Amino acid sequence: MRVALFVPCYVDQFYPQAAIASLELLEKYGCEVHYPKNQTCCGQPMANSGFEHLSGGCNHNFVKNFVGYDYIVAPSGSCVLHINEHLHDDEFPAEAKYIREHTYELISFLTDILKVKNLEASFPYKVGMHQSCHGQRGLKLAQMSELNAPAFSKPMDLLNMVKDIEMVELDRKDECCGFGGTFCVAEEAVSVKMGKDRVADHIKQGVDYITGVDLSCLMHMEGILKRQNSKVKVIHIAEILNGSIK
Secondary structure, eight states, X not given: OEEEEOOOHHHHHHOHHHHHHHHHHHXXXXXXXXXXXXXXOOSHHHHHTTOGGGOHHHHHHHHHHHTTOSEEEESOHHHHHHHHHHOOOSSXXXXXXXXXXXXXXXXXXXXXXXXXXXXXXBOOSEEEEEOOHIIIIISOSBOOTTSXXXXXXXXXXXXXXXXXXXXXXXXXXXXXXXXXXXXXHHTHHHHHXXXXXXXXXXXHTTOSEEEESOHHHHHHHHHHHHHTTOXXXXXXXXXXXXXXXX
C-alpha cells in the first residue's frame, strides 16, 4: 500500500528522529512510504486558537500534498485528530473527505490496519507510558479510566511486545500533562503545575524514560524534567517500537 508520511511541525523541527523511526517502522511492515516535500502545518494551532476560518490555505495545501495515497500516517495524535475532524477544502471537497477518513495516527495504523502481532525490538529500560488526551479521548487509543468499561490500550499492547522493557503502573495513568497546545501559553502557570504533577508520578515509579504518542506532550514534560535536572528522558513510542535506541 502507498502511505504518505505526515510529519508535524514540531517533530520536523525538534524531534526528527521520531519521524525517521516512523518511516522505518512502516517500511518494515511492507508499506511503500512517500514523504510529500511541500507539506507544512496542518492548521491545528490556528483552529485551537479560534481562527479556524483563517486556516483555508493550510487545508488546501494539505489536500494538494496528500491526495492520491492509500493512507496518510503521522506520529502525532493531536494533528491527526485535527485532520480527521476539521480538514475541508471548498475546491476539492471529495478529496478532503477521503483524506479525513484515511489519515491515521501511527499506533492506530500499526494496530488496526497493519495488525502488527510481533516486534523485533528490545528496550532494556524502565518506562512510563503517558497517554495523551487527544489520543485517548479523541482517537480512542486507550480506555478512559473514569468509564465503567473494559480496559484497553493500543500503545501498551505494542509496548508489551518489546523485549526486555519494564512498563510501570502509574498512580494516575491517564491524567493530562497540561500542555494542551495553546493552553500552555494562555494558562502558563496552570500548565506548568499540571506538568510537574504528571512528571512526579513517573519519577515516583522510578522510570528511566517517559514515552507516548504525542511529542507535544513529551516536549512539555521534557522541559520540566530538564529544569529539575532530572535524569529521566522522554522518547517517542516509535523509537522504542523500531528498536532505534540500543
